[in-house]
Amino acid sequence: MKLLITGSQGQLGKEIQKEAEKRGYQVYPFSHEELDITNISAVETAVQELEPDIIVNCAAYNQVDQAEKERETAWKVNVEGVENLALSSRRHGSFLVHYSTDYVFSGNQNHPYREEDLPSPLNYYGKTKWEGEKVLEKVLSPSQFLLLRVSWVFGNNPKVSFPLKLLQWSREKQTLRIVDDQISSPTYAYDAAYFTLELLEKDAQGLFHFANSGYCSRYQWAKFILEKLNWRGQLFPAKSSDFPTPAQRPLFSALDSRKVETVLKRKIPSWEEATDRFLLSLKEGKNE
Numbered sequence: 001m002k003l004l005i006t007g008s009q010g011q012l013g014k015e016i017q018k019e020a021e022k023r024g025y026q027v028y029p030f031s032h033e034e035l036d037i038t039n040i041s042a043v044e045t046a047v048q049e050l051e052p053d054i055i056v057n058c059a060a061y062n063q064v065d066q067a068e069k070e071r072e073t074a075w076k077v078n079v080e081g082v083e084n085l086a087l088s089s090r091r092h093g094s095f096l097v098h099y100s101t102d103y104v105f106s107g108n109q110n111h112p113y114r115e116e117d118l119p120s121p122l123n124y125y126g127k128t129k130w131e132g133e134k135v136l137e138k139v140l141s142p143s144q145f146l147l148l149r150v151s152w153v154f155g156n157n158p159k160v161s162f163p164l165k166l167l168q169w170s171r172e173k174q175t176l177r178i179v180d181d182q183i184s185s186p187t188y189a190y191d192a193a194y195f196t197l198e199l200l201e202k203d204a205q206g207l208f209h210f211a212n213s214g215y216c217s218r219y220q221w222a223k224f225i226l227e228k229l230n231w232r233g234q235l236f237p238a239k240s241s242d243f244p245t246p247a248q249r250p251l252f253s254a255l256d257s258r259k260v261e262t263v264l265k266r267k268i269p270s271w272e273e274a275t276d277r278f279l280l281s282l283k284e285g286k287n288e
């Protein structure tokens with residue numbers, strides 16, 4: 001089975017590559033430099049030459065604040081890039097796996113979001129990701145794609161992984177203030193990759209939410225990590241309004257992943273257990 005990965009150097013891309021290789025897929029990983037998904041002819045050439053059974057799109061424009069300014073780039077990657085992949089998938093009969101985000105939701109709900117809840121993004125990044133979903137659903141029928149909404153993804157990209165950012169801050173500072181009014185479900189990139197492959201092997205199709213089970217505020221997550229690290233500094237809760245950012249973020253965007261659990265007939269590990277495994281992998285200088 002041939003599996004092509006875009007954005008293969010991102011935190012999810014790396015884990016998909018490892019997990020797919022472990023399971024015996026013939027894997028074709030493409031980094032951003034090797035395949036720019038906004039370049040329709042490059043996408044078409046790669047898909048035509050390799051004829052992959054599955055394409056896993058791990059490429060995205062993920063800089064939430066920068067997206068407010070760099071609107072054109074964010075749109076090109078998160079909407080047009082997805083359309084290019086969907087068109088090539090349709091033409092060559094490849095099954096397309098794509099990822100979206102909890103930031104498609106406004107955060108006004110007080111219980112975890114399910115697949116049937118209506119998106120209403122607050123920021124431009126969320127808007128482009130939602131438009132990307134719509135493009136995917138327009139070009140392909142549900143039997144031709146797997147769309148996974150993930151939230152607060154953490155892995156080995158220091159630019160986007162909250163635990164890695166926190167580790168850096170804890171080395172540089174004695175006092176940290178972290179917001180306690182943004183709540184969601186952390187998603188370990190390793191688990192997202194593992195469950196993606198499990199879903200593929202069960203022929204799952206259409207839209208799913210996937211995150212580690214449970215939810216927490218950024219402050220609770222930071223407290224959990226800093227305690228494990230025996231950090232000697234002081235941690236204080238803060239409010240989003242204390243740190244004005246160009247992009248507004250939803251206050252409550254936890255995802256309800258029960259549909260994945262029902263299809264696979266198994267439980268998804270909690271965010272605490274997943275964070276522990278990630279910290280252990282850092283300590284041992286390896287990844288799972």
Ligand SMILES: NC(=O)c1ccc[n+]([C@@H]2O[C@H](COP(=O)([O-])OP(=O)(O)OC[C@H]3O[C@@H](n4cnc5c(N)ncnc54)[C@H](OP(=O)(O)O)[C@@H]3O)[C@@H](O)[C@H]2O)c1
Pocket residue numbers: 006007008009010011012013031032033035036037038057058059060061062077081099100101102103129150151152153154157160
């Ligand atoms: N990170 C999160 O907290 C989070 C939360 C919710 C949803 N998600 C979604 O989860 C998916 C995976 O994200 P991630 O956490 O693995 O992000 P990541 O580590 O930032 O990986 C994204 C990768 O896409 C590449 N890329 C950017 N523009 C590209 C283009 N035009 N063509 C090809 N590759 C391009 C990036 O390369 P460069 O670094 O060279 O630009 C990077 O390697 C994305 O769909 C994202 O929207 C992420």
